[in-house]
Amino acid sequence: MRSARVALFLAISLSSLPCVRPTNAEVLKITSNPSGAKVEIDGVVVGATPYEAKLPGGYFHKTHSVFGARLEHAMILRISMDGYVTKEVVMTEGPMKWVALNGTDHGDYWLLKTDHFDFTLEPASRYFTGAISARVPGNSNVDLRPELTAEALVEKSKPAVVLLSTQSVQGTGFFVTDTGVIATNAHVARGVGSLEATTPSGQKLEARVVYTDDNLDISLLKVEGSGFPHLDLADVSTVHQGETVIAIGNPGAGLPFSVTKGIVSAVGSSGQLSLGTWIQTDAAINPGNSGGPLLNGHGEVIGINTAKIVGNNSQSLGFALSSTDLLAVLGKFYPDSSSQSQAPPAIQEVFGSLSISSTPDGADVYVDGKFVGNTPETLKLPTGTHVIRITSEGKKDWQRSIEVLKDNQLNLRAEFNP
Numbered sequence: 001m002r003s004a005r006v007a008l009f010l011a012i013s014l015s016s017l018p019c020v021r022p023t024n025a026e027v028l029k030i031t032s033n034p035s036g037a038k039v040e041i042d043g044v045v046v047g048a049t050p051y052e053a054k055l056p057g058g059y060f061h062k063t064h065s066v067f068g069a070r071l072e073h074a075m076i077l078r079i080s081m082d083g084y085v086t087k088e089v090v091m092t093e094g095p096m097k098w099v100a101l102n103g104t105d106h107g108d109y110w111l112l113k114t115d116h117f118d119f120t121l122e123p124a125s126r127y128f129t130g131a132i133s134a135r136v137p138g139n140s141n142v143d144l145r146p147e148l149t150a151e152a153l154v155e156k157s158k159p160a161v162v163l164l165s166t167q168s169v170q171g172t173g174f175f176v177t178d179t180g181v182i183a184t185n186a187h188v189a190r191g192v193g194s195l196e197a198t199t200p201s202g203q204k205l206e207a208r209v210v211y212t213d214d215n216l217d218i219s220l221l222k223v224e225g226s227g228f229p230h231l232d233l234a235d236v237s238t239v240h241q242g243e244t245v246i247a248i249g250n251p252g253a254g255l256p257f258s259v260t261k262g263i264v265s266a267v268g269s270s271g272q273l274s275l276g277t278w279i280q281t282d283a284a285i286n287p288g289n290s291g292g293p294l295l296n297g298h299g300e301v302i303g304i305n306t307a308k309i310v311g312n313n314s315q316s317l318g319f320a321l322s323s324t325d326l327l328a329v330l331g332k333f334y335p336d337s338s339s340q341s342q343a344p345p346a347i348q349e350v351f352g353s354l355s356i357s358s359t360p361d362g363a364d365v366y367v368d369g370k371f372v373g374n375t376p377e378t379l380k381l382p383t384g385t386h387v388i389r390i391t392s393e394g395k396k397d398w399q400r401s402i403e404v405l406k407d408n409q410l411n412l413r414a415e416f417n418p
Contacts, residue, residue, distance in 0.1 A: 025054045029116040030077070037081040037121060041091075049079065049119075060112050070098065070109040076191045077117060078212075082332075084121040085210045090191060091117065127210045127222040128333035130177030134233040135300060136327065147297030153246055154259050156299045159229040161257060161292060163198040163250045164188055164207065164221075172249040172292030173197065173207070173221060174301065175230035176330065180205075180223040183326055184291030185306055186212045189219040197223055200257050211329075215275050217306055217321060218329050231293055234300035236277050236322040239267055240371065244297055245281055247305050247318075249289030260284040262318075270319065277322040279303040285318035294320040301326075352404040354379045356390065358414040363392040375414070390414040 030039055032049040039051045046053075056069035074094065079087040094110030148156065160175045164184060171188030175181065182197065189195060189209045197207040207221040243264050250256045262283030270278045279294060285305045294303035303320025356365055358375040365373050366389040372379060375390065381404045390398040398414035 026057050026060050026115060028053050028055050028059075028112065030079070030118075031116070032079055032081075032087075032119040032121055034081070034084075034121060037079045037084070037119070040078040040080070042076055043078075055112075058109075060115055062109075062111070071111065072107070072109060074110055075112075079119050079121070080212070080214065081121055083124055085124050085127065086212050087119045087121065088191060088193065088209065088212070089117070124211060124333055127208075128181060128220075130179030130181065130226075132176060132233065132327075132330050132334045133230075134235065134323075134327055135238055136235045147244070148299060150246065150259075150261060153295060153297065153299050154248070157231060157246075157293065157295055158200055158248060158257060158259075160231045161200065161248045162205075162207070163256050164195045164291065165198070166192055166195055169195070170250060170252050170288050171195075171290045172288065172305070174248075174291075174293045175228045176233070176301075176326075178228050178230050179226050180228055182207055182221040182223065183304065183330075184219055184221060185304060185321075186217045186219045188291045189221065195221065197221070198256075211333075213329050216325050216329060217274055217276075218304065218326055220329065220333075231295075232300045233323045233327060234296060234298075234302050235327065236267060236279070236302065236324040238300075239264055239279060239296070239302050239322075241266060242371070245279075245283055245302065246295045247281070247283045247285055247289060247292060247320075248295070249285070249292030249305055251286040252288040254286070254288070258289075265317075267322070273307055273319060276325040278306075279320045279322055281318050281320060283318060285320075351380050351382055352407060353409045354381055354388075354402070354404065355409070355411045356388065356414070357412070358390055358392065358398070359416060360392070363390045363395075363398075363414060363416070365390055388412060392416050 030049055030051040035049045037049045038045060039047050039049060058069045059071045075091040077089050077091045091112055092110040093113055095108035098106040098109050100106060162173050162182060164171045164173045169188060171184060173182040173184035176183050194206050194208045197205045205223040207223050209219055210222045211220040241264050245262055245264055247260045249258060251258055260283045262281050265280040265282055267279050279302060285308050289305045292305045293301045294305055296302050301323050303322050304326060306321045307319040309317045355378045356375055361375055363375045364371060365375060365377050368387055383404050383406050385401060385403050388400050388402060395416040400412060402410060
């Protein structure tokens, strides 16, 4: 269906359109300031501004007979350019009924709103203010922070989540800066210039769509104001299979700001989904959850809840687009976010190194009760006393208490009896 639509714009020769006379052709113009912006119609790139295409007159005004060419679907126009706010508009109005004088219904048709779409592009820097807080690669330290209870995690994170809606769409988003930048899925924001953002307290704000990524299912929105509660991000390299996660969203058939809990089932790419790194989870993700945060036990966003696959002889599978992909999009507007997120703490910790092995290999390693990997493993631990526990299926647990000193290197080997 999409290829048929786009062909109407890409076919320069009007002779390929039946019942269309060249004398009835009219010109569609799309321009922008500055020029050179990419032009997409129904998601397919057709050229750059200034763009022109000859189209049947019946696309601009009602044809004089049922044999004339008619536009039989709505069309969405998207204009984008690096460094500028993306513009996306519905090009058509309709549907309208074509009914002959004898009462015969010939179906629906749409008309282009104008023969010339002109845009003044706005610099993105005007909207992307504030700072992004993220935990990113470059810090190999074991995360020994205590995880929050589910209640505490929701209490901390929920104020930064919003319900996004139009007359026909409902989804979820979340603040990533205190200056009103909201992240969500592109399929939530597609085809509209703005959405209504409702906070858990009931406050309603206009969220303008200011950027949509060409390849990833990610859009960035902006509301006016400051002092908004916002969520920290954690790179996908910090995510471990089996760790507990919580999703917050607005399922269409459920109550707003619902919470579901599960684990990380897997992490990787998927041939069934679009580009990006995906986190599969058994936390319930339903329509309306799209664009909401998938949170780790510290209340950090590790993914954007995006998709659900049902059927194929399996239970429904939930997928979140990783926060690493979101950080890549945000990095276009916040190039210093990585260095900001790795700024040293006020109190500089010192570390030692611990190498752990076992017979057999592959045993689970826990530091102070937190799972950190499998043997063989080399860890960088803060100085002080730590409890190391190593477990292997069918074997008695191996446990030691060790003292880590500054810059020292320790070796532990767990020997499991048969």
